[in-house]
Amino acid sequence: MIGISAWDYVFIRTCIFLLHLIAPLSVIYSLLSCLIHLPFHIPDVLEAWLALEAVFYLLVYLPRKNYLQTVVTHPTAGRDDRRRLFWRCHSNIPDPDRYLTRWFRDAPVAEIKRENVKDFFRWAFLNSGEPDPAYDEELEEYIGEMEKLLGRKLEPGRGDAQCLRLTLDKVEMLHRSLIWYLCVFVVDTLASIYLRYYSFDFHRTSLFQFLAVFPTRLLTLFTTYRSPAKTLTY
Numbered sequence: 001m002i003g004i005s006a007w008d009y010v011f012i013r014t015c016i017f018l019l020h021l022i023a024p025l026s027v028i029y030s031l032l033s034c035l036i037h038l039p040f041h042i043p044d045v046l047e048a049w050l051a052l053e054a055v056f057y058l059l060v061y062l063p064r065k066n067y068l069q070t071v072v073t074h075p076t077a078g079r080d081d082r083r084r085l086f087w088r089c090h091s092n093i094p095d096p097d098r099y100l101t102r103w104f105r106d107a108p109v110a111e112i113k114r115e116n117v118k119d120f121f122r123w124a125f126l127n128s129g130e131p132d133p134a135y136d137e138e139l140e141e142y143i144g145e146m147e148k149l150l151g152r153k154l155e156p157g158r159g160d161a162q163c164l165r166l167t168l169d170k171v172e173m174l175h176r177s178l179i180w181y182l183c184v185f186v187v188d189t190l191a192s193i194y195l196r197y198y199s200f201d202f203h204r205t206s207l208f209q210f211l212a213v214f215p216t217r218l219l220t221l222f223t224t225y226r227s228p229a230k231t232l233t234y
Contacts, residue, residue, distance in 0.1 A: 026053035074127030111159035
């Protein structure tokens, strides 16, 4: 277990900082070693590891990061379908103030104004992030129903609150080194062995999904049990 003292916190933050340095240092060293003759030489094993880290960062992490920022293609839905979805959500809100606060990242209620809620409804039910006059009437209908649920009028204008728009917001990513994934692999493998020792059975997905998980789970190759879910193991 990780301790909760100040020194434990400093130790963990230092480890995280050093792990984040691995990628830039690997790229810099690998590029310099290819372009110029360095006045020093590191062990071949360490040099190979730095090269792998550089390749992983440049050819796996960066392309993946760019791919995740691409615009999502939303499913099309007619007004009746959108209204049905709205009422399905609307009828399951026990606390409307908390509902809005949580979707607006715990922003103060005073900052969640009429235009902010329109932005949220525009994403949630219209699958859009841009204002379109063609949907103004529909949005006003939804706003009116929300105001009835709140028991008050939403303040006009726009506050500082920013809502969650999961398919439109930028995907925030942090690089993890191959050493980090190796640690995850080792811990996962030991946990699987421990559970198997106590007679738990691992249920895998299709073998075609084996390489879709990184780091891979070796137990997938040996178990005969199948999970009923296509993408979930247990």
